[in-house]
Every structure is written in structure tokens, then in C-alpha cells.
Amino acid sequence: MSLLQQLLALHRVDVQVRSLRSRLEQADRFLAGQQRQLDELLAQRTDVENQRRQLQAQAATMEVESKSIDARVQRLRNDLNQSGNTKQYNAILCEMKSIEAQKDAIDEQALGILERVEQTSKRLEGFEPLLAERTRLRDAAKAECAQRRQDTSERLGELERERAAAAAQVPADAMSLFDEVADLHDGEAMSEVEVIDARHREYACSACNTEIPLALYARLAGDTGKVVQCVSCKRILHMAASVVAETARKR
Ligand SMILES: [Zn+2]
Incomplete structure (x- = not known):
């Protein structure tokens, strides 16, 4: 996992x-x-x-x-x-x-x-x-x-x-970050990336609608094993399951 x-x-x-x-x-x-x-x-x-x-x-x-x-x-x-x-x-x-x-x-x-x-x-x-x-x-x-x-x-x-x-299962540093953000948002620690316009590579945090800078999106899409947070609400960003599957298929 x-x-x-x-x-x-x-x-x-x-x-x-x-x-x-x-x-x-x-x-x-x-x-x-x-x-x-x-x-x-x-x-x-x-x-x-x-x-x-x-x-x-x-x-x-x-x-x-x-x-x-x-x-x-x-x-x-x-x-x-x-x-x-x-x-x-x-x-x-x-x-x-x-x-x-x-x-x-x-x-x-x-x-x-x-x-x-x-x-x-x-x-x-x-x-x-x-x-x-x-x-x-x-x-x-x-x-x-x-x-x-x-x-x-x-x-x-x-x-x-x-x-x-x-x-x-979660490493200690990611765990404490998760708890911190979850406390901040009444348990809503995670936010799915919303695709606004895939062709123009526009993405947003689905929880707070703030645009996700491309560099940040690239880091998330690159699956570096590092946690990526929304620049505005600090929620931990993740891709929709369908997007993850699509990315895996293309590889
Ligand atoms: Zn956000």
C-alpha cells in the first residue's frame, strides 16, 4: 500500500x-x-x-x-x-x-x-x-x-x-500531520483533487476549491511517497481512484 x-x-x-x-x-x-x-x-x-x-x-x-x-x-x-x-x-x-x-x-x-x-x-x-x-x-x-x-x-x-x-501502517511524521489536519477540519483531513480542465492542466482542492499549482500537482501525480497538502486549507491531497487507475493504465 x-x-x-x-x-x-x-x-x-x-x-x-x-x-x-x-x-x-x-x-x-x-x-x-x-x-x-x-x-x-x-x-x-x-x-x-x-x-x-x-x-x-x-x-x-x-x-x-x-x-x-x-x-x-x-x-x-x-x-x-x-x-x-x-x-x-x-x-x-x-x-x-x-x-x-x-x-x-x-x-x-x-x-x-x-x-x-x-x-x-x-x-x-x-x-x-x-x-x-x-x-x-x-x-x-x-x-x-x-x-x-x-x-x-x-x-x-x-x-x-x-x-x-x-x-x-502510517509513518510517524505523516501520522502527526494527519492528526493535525484532521483536528483542524473536524476529521476531514483528506481532499480529493478535482480536475477542472485536464487539457489546460487546471486542478483544484475539492474541499476548499483553491487551485492546485501545477508543480504541486506534478509532485502528487508523480507518486513520490510524500504527502502533498492543499496550499490553502492544508488538507492532504489525493487523486480520485478513477484518475489513479487511468494513470496506472497509461504507464
Ligand atoms: Zn483545500
Whole structure:
């Protein structure tokens, strides 16, 4: 087998390996995207949960404060009953009124916070159907990934062994060039020479339509055992099978 025939054999199996791998990668990327969206939603819910916890803590602190004021008022009421004179009585009454006003303010504030706790709880409930839907989508993507792996693993293993066998035939420098160009063009490493006008010796790269300089064409036609690349897209050029047969017949 000539070097070009070896490369074409490699290319045939390489394209199949790449296509199967890309199907798997596509499913993996989709799953990663679904997982990311689910994680974002979970993080949002955690934020709201933290907000609610803080509000609940504030409300609890205020309740304690309010109760301690109640106790003080109770003590003052006792003092009031035992007060010896009007001046003392009025002073105690005045203090009671002042701290009762404080308590009213605290209770009002606490009420506002409890309302916010309730609103936050409602927001948290709103997350449930969204999370259920996101989880369902993530699980479906996960199942699709597993299914694709299962469907392709045997065939992919076979193809990878075939590819390794084909690659073993190709010299190292041509191999690394092939991989480089294949990566550049999503696996399309090879391009057939297109005959534009045989009489005027006009040829082009069928992949990118760039004209092939005559010297380059001559090198390829001469079958020197060297790889010839398109000057523009860098794909490895090869002749159509019919042209190769025709050339061989004329020799
Ligand atoms: Zn080209």
C-alpha cells in the first residue's frame, strides 16, 4: 500500500471514530448544561433559604425583647400598686408608658419581619415545581448519555482497534500531520483533487476549491511517497481512484 492509500484507509475509519465520539461528547455537553441549570436553581433556592433563616432569627430576637419588656412592665405595675405618693406614682406611670411605646414599636417591626418570612416561604414553594422540572430534564439527559454509551461502546471499541491498526501502517511524521489536519477540519483531513480542465492542466482542492499549482500537482501525480497538502486549507491531497487507475493504465 502506498502512503496515500494508507492515509485514505486511516481516514475512512478515523471519520467513523470521530463521528461516534462526537455523538457521545454532544450528549455529555448537553448533560453538563442541564446539570449547570439545575445547580443554579438549587443555589438560588439556598440563597432564599438563608434569607428566611436570617429573618426568622431577627423575629426570634425581637420576641425575646418584647417578652423582657412585658416582664419590666409587670414589675412596674407592681411598683405602681405599692407606690407611696403621687410623685412616685406619676414617675412610674411615665416610665411604664415610655417602655410600652417601645414595645409597640418592636412588635410592629416584628410583624413586618414575620410578613417577610411568609413571603419568603411562598417564594421557596415556587422553587419546587421548577426544581422538579429541571431535575426531570437532567435525569433525561443523563439517561440519554448512558444509552448512547451503551449503543456505541461496542462499535466504538471495534473502530478504535481498526483505527489503531490503520495508524500503525502510517509513518510517524505523516501520522502527526494527519492528526493535525484532521483536528483542524473536524476529521476531514483528506481532499480529493478535482480536475477542472485536464487539457489546460487546471486542478483544484475539492474541499476548499483553491487551485492546485501545477508543480504541486506534478509532485502528487508523480507518486513520490510524500504527502502533498492543499496550499490553502492544508488538507492532504489525493487523486480520485478513477484518475489513479487511468494513470496506472497509461504507464
Ligand atoms: Zn483545500
